[in-house]
Amino acid sequence: MLNAGKALKVSIYTSEGSTHHGVATYSSILDFLFYRGVSGATVTKGIAGFGADHHMHTSRSVEISDRLPVKIEFIESREKVNELLGKLEELAGTGMIEVQETTVAKPAQGTRPKFAVPPEHVKIEGKAKMMRIYIGEANRWHDKPLYRALVEAMRANDIAGVTVYRGILGYGAGHRLHKDSPLHLAHDSSIMLTAIDSEEKLQAFMPMVEQMVEEGLVVLSNVDIIKYAFRAIAIDQEGTETPSPEARGQEGVRP
Numbered sequence: 001m002l003n004a005g006k007a008l009k010v011s012i013y014t015s016e017g018s019t020h021h022g023v024a025t026y027s028s029i030l031d032f033l034f035y036r037g038v039s040g041a042t043v044t045k046g047i048a049g050f051g052a053d054h055h056m057h058t059s060r061s062v063e064i065s066d067r068l069p070v071k072i073e074f075i076e077s078r079e080k081v082n083e084l085l086g087k088l089e090e091l092a093g094t095g096m097i098e099v100q101e102t103t104v105a106k107p108a109q110g111t112r113p114k115f116a117v118p119p120e121h122v123k124i125e126g127k128a129k130m131m132r133i134y135i136g137e138a139n140r141w142h143d144k145p146l147y148r149a150l151v152e153a154m155r156a157n158d159i160a161g162v163t164v165y166r167g168i169l170g171y172g173a174g175h176r177l178h179k180d181s182p183l184h185l186a187h188d189s190s191i192m193l194t195a196i197d198s199e200e201k202l203q204a205f206m207p208m209v210e211q212m213v214e215e216g217l218v219v220l221s222n223v224d225i226i227k228y229a230f231r232a233i234a235i236d237q238e239g240t241e242t243p244s245p246e247a248r249g250q251e252g253v254r255p
Helices: 025-035 062-067 078-092 146-156 199-212
Strands: 005-015 041-045 048-050 056-058 069-076 096-104 126-136 162-166 169-171 177-179 190-197 217-225 233-235 241-243
Touching: 005 025, 005 078, 025 041, 025 069, 025 078, 025 146, 069 078, 078 096, 126 146, 126 199, 146 162, 146 190, 146 199, 190 199, 199 217
Parallel strands: none
Antiparallel strands: 005 069, 005 096, 041 069, 048 056, 126 190, 126 217, 162 190, 169 177, 233 241
C-alpha cells in the first residue's frame, strides 16, 4: 500500500497502435500494474505529437490516427518501482519510460487488500502442477466476467498459460442441472480454466484465486511435462508482433 512520503512517479510513453502479444501495449501495461498490486494508474491519450522517428502524428489524419501518443502514469514506492521496472521495459518495447522523484502528501484510500508478488516465471520441465478452476459463466469480478478476469490475472503474473473451457452439461453443489443451449441464451454454463506451471508459481498465485473465486472449485494436480513448445513471435521496431520466418512456415501446424 502506498504511504505518505517519498515515492517515484513513472510515466510510460507509447503509441496507440503499439501491441504486445496481440494486445494493445497500454492495455497490457495497465493489466500488469493492476494485477501486481500497484496503488493506481492512469492512461491518457494525446491529440498530437511526434516520437523518435520525428514524424508528426495528429488526430486529424485518419491514416495515422493509431500512432497517436499514449501515456501510462503511476506513483509507487521506490522498492515497488524497482521490482516492476524490468517487466515494464519489456512491455514498453520501443516506447520511453520516465521516472521522477515525488512526494505523496496524501495516499488514496484502497478498498481491497494487496497480495504478495509471486517470483518471476522460470522454465518448466519435468514435474509441474495443473490448476483447474470450476466456476459459472455468470460469475463476475470487478464488473467483468470472472473467467476473463482470471485469465488477465494469470497473464499479468506470468503464469505459463491458461485455457478456458465451456461445459455443455453438468451440475454443482446445488445439484441444479446446467446445460448449454443451441443459441447459448442461458448464460449459466459451467466454465473450467486449466493452467499448468511450476508448483511455486501456482502456489504464489493462489491468494489471488482465493480472493477472486468466491463460489466455485479449485484443484491442483501433479503432472509431467512431456513437451512444452510455442510459436516464436518477433517484435518489430514499431512494437508490432509478427511471426518469425520459421513460424510463418508453420502457420497451419498446431501442437
